Amino acid sequence: MKLHEYQSKQIFAKYGVPIPKGRVAATAEEAKQIAQELGGRVVIKSQVLVGGRGKAGGIRLAKNPKEAEEVATAILGMEIKGLPVRKVLVDEAANIEQEIYLGVTNDRAARKPVMMASAAGGVDIEEVARETPEKIIKVHIDPLLGLRDFQGRDIAAFLDLRRDLWRDFGDIASGLWQAYVESDATLAEINPLVISKDKRLVALDGKMLIDDNALFRHADLAEMRDTDVEAAAEAEARKYGLAYIKLDGQIGCMVNGAGLAMTTMDIVKLFGGEPANFLDIGGGAGAEKVAAALRIILSDTNVRAVLLNIFGGITRCDEVARGILAAMKEVKPQAPMVVRLVGTNAEEGRKLLAEARMITAETLTEAAQKAVEAAK
């Protein structure tokens, strides 16, 4: 789950990371009010969960409260990469001397968190990593020990920071680390961390990604979810604990297990069809979940045929069959349905489905071929 810039910076501030004075506004009137309180020049920043806000004109300076109101009016009416701007952050404008990158993320290959920093901040760090990897320092952190003070100093030295800023930098690195750990983030990033003309370090922009699997222990963060970035069907799926991703094809897929769901999509494509979605009902799905899954698949008007591929393990095929029957009574699908059940209680499942008019298949290849045929 992505957090907005203003949410990320508020979290950083809780851990002692200095951020610019400012607040978030939902109307131009509020933006003007905040600009008045701050006095002087302000920067108005659209709060949308996509990159490239600056290039799209979603980040602009304003010299006074009146201009802040005008700029906020313009930005609040924008769409950036298809997302409506519902909020702007009004921050005091900074006098920048240098821009630094500082971030913590998971290094899955090393199975450890890694803190990364570069004196070439303010730009896309992945680009820096590709083109000039020598400009980035990567420091792995023992997840059982946490960030050690010396590691912060090593980074400061690599960045060639003035020595009188080392202590402040160390506090920021340690605050960012704590924010990452205590929020169960998969990424916590300050880009840029600036040195202002008056020689202070300030986190000008912030970004956090939160581990969805950890939201059970972060009710406050879970509430911050911006549902604009999710398709309605994806939000509905999440409510039922289903993993659903909409694609552009015609063959709806309902499968248990993520690997098998991807394979089912791949094999549909191999036999000349295009999958309409990825959908994993998960392990041990009951009838209610299956019914919700079928409703979500059929809510996509591109779907011309549905392929159900269930390999029972934890999931019991008779439960799935009951769910399918319940959902069919409710949604009365027009699209032909191809069903393949194997594994735990498959026989009972097949018996239950015998009454419904469905195309059945024994193997995955047969099921995929029949679904592609049925969608024509």
Next chain:
Amino acid sequence: MSILIDKNTRLLVQGITGNEGLFHTTQMVAYGTNVVAGVRPGKGGEWVLDGKIPVFDSVKLAVEVTGANAAVIFVPARFAADAMFEGADAGLPLIVCITEGIPVQDMMRVRNYLDQKGVRLVGPNCPGLLTPGEAKVGIIPGDIAIPGDIGVVSRSGTLTYEVLYALKLVNKGVSTCVGIGGDPVNGTNFIDCLDMFENDPQTDKVVLIGEIGGTDEEKAAEFIAAKMTKPAAAFIAGQTAPPGKRMGHAGAIIEGGAGTAADKVKALEEAGVRVAKHPGEIPALLK
């Protein structure tokens, strides 16, 4: 011979009294696995499966009393990290974690701790292990595989069943099947299993089932090219997966253009591995 588990495995089940734990304990016992104990804090002294398996309050106590030498974990995600720490502290050499949805920072702490203790972890978010005809630890349906000489290692659950079933249909048997799980940070990886299969006299060939995300398949390809004498076949799921989307498994995501199925297929083919276009092709590639 086989790898990791066999008929001498003395299994302990963490979370034995829950729905999943009880259902799969019944299945494991029916398969012939020697389940010696269960753990459920607060229910110590009870018995499950008609008085056949004692329940303990802690892993340490269960190990002391029953001599368990492996654990399988069915506890919910929020308690799973603690269950793994507890198993490691009780001195268990092998822990198999079935639980899905464990926070990745928990897994980084668990993995680093277990490495220090020298504990082998399989999973999490995995179907477990099956040595056909001897033992199963986890949730792989026992009747979909027969004993044989093929070692199977996979990041997936039901996709693995699909492959085992395809092998069984043509009368090909399996030495051991290891589900290593679909999380970005897990325990045992492809290379660990390939190494064990290479050294296992019962295993003559190997099947690797990978998917998008990370670089474990590429590293496995390097290992196969450098170290393996036994032939290998593979399948990689996620050819049609869009970039930037997490495909169900926490670890199945193409990030920054890395971790695509095409890259993995290429690396494996260059290492001399025969890569199937769909799971049904795998038996033929093993000839």
